[in-house]
Amino acid sequence: MARQALLALAVLFLPLAPATAEEMACAASPARVGECFTVHGRLTACGGVPTVRIWVIGTKRILGVVAANSHPAGDHLLPPSLEETMFSEPPCSKAAYGDFTICPLSPDRPGVMRMVCMTGARNLVFRDW
Numbered sequence: 344m345a346r347q348a349l350l351a352l353a354v355l356f357l358p359l360a361p362a363t364a365e366e367m368a369c370a371a372s373p374a375r376v377g378e379c380f381t382v383h384g385r386l387t388a389c390g391g392v393p394t395v396r397i398w399v400i401g402t403k404r405i406l407g408v409v410a411a412n413s414h415p416a417g418d419h420l421l422p423p424s425l426e427e428t429m430f431s432e433p434p435c436s437k438a439a440y441g442d443f444t445i446c447p448l449s450p451d452r453p454g455v456m457r458m459v460c461m462t463g464a465r466n467l468v469f470r471d472w
Contacts, residue, residue: 368411368460369411369446369460369461369462370446370462372411372412372413372446372448372460374411374412374413374448375446375447375448375460376447376448376449376450377446377447378446379444379445379446379447379462380444380445381442381443381444381445382397382399382406382442382443382445383399383400383401383441383442383443384397384398384399384400384406384440384441384443385397385398385400385438385439385440386408386421386425386429386438386439386440386441386443386464387435387437387438387439387472388429388430388434388435388437389434389435390434390435392407392415392416393407393408393409393415393420393458394415394416394420394434395407395408395420395421395429396408396456397443397445397459400440404457405456406445406456406457406458406459407456407457407458407459408420408421408445408459408460408461409448409458409459409460410460411448411460413448413449413458420460420461421461421464422461422462422463422464425439425464425467428469435472436471436472437469437470437471437472438469438470438471438472439464439467439468439469440467440468440469440470441464441465441466441467441468442464442465442466443461443463443464444461444462444463444464444465445459445460445461445462446459446460446461446462447459448460
């Protein structure tokens with residue numbers, strides 16, 4: 344009986360661990376320089392450093408998406424479903440338009456790409472790029 348109760352608890356908490364851990368890593372990053380916020384933009388995964396970039400629609404602003412520790416080649420730069428879609432095709436073949444929740448890892452300076460980590464993405468529309 345106790346074994347079944349432990350198994351039931353493990354099953355309840357197991358699906359929450361990976362997504363919550365990734366979100367927490369970005370939101371709680373010691374490299375964070377401001378509050379997390381949401382932008383409406385176009386995300387692409389092409390060559391260059393950083394590979395993943397967000398153009399904030401209606402501006403000339405480009406955000407570089409890096410890992411929570413500010414490393415441009417870290418694991419899990421994007422939420423799992425978005426990462427699977429963007430990296431399953433050849434580079435630069437898809438663009439994702441939507442609302443991206445990001446946390447700044449560098450100050451906002453005119454003419455300089457701001458580094459951010461991503462905690463979530465909503466309202467996504469994919470287009471050939």
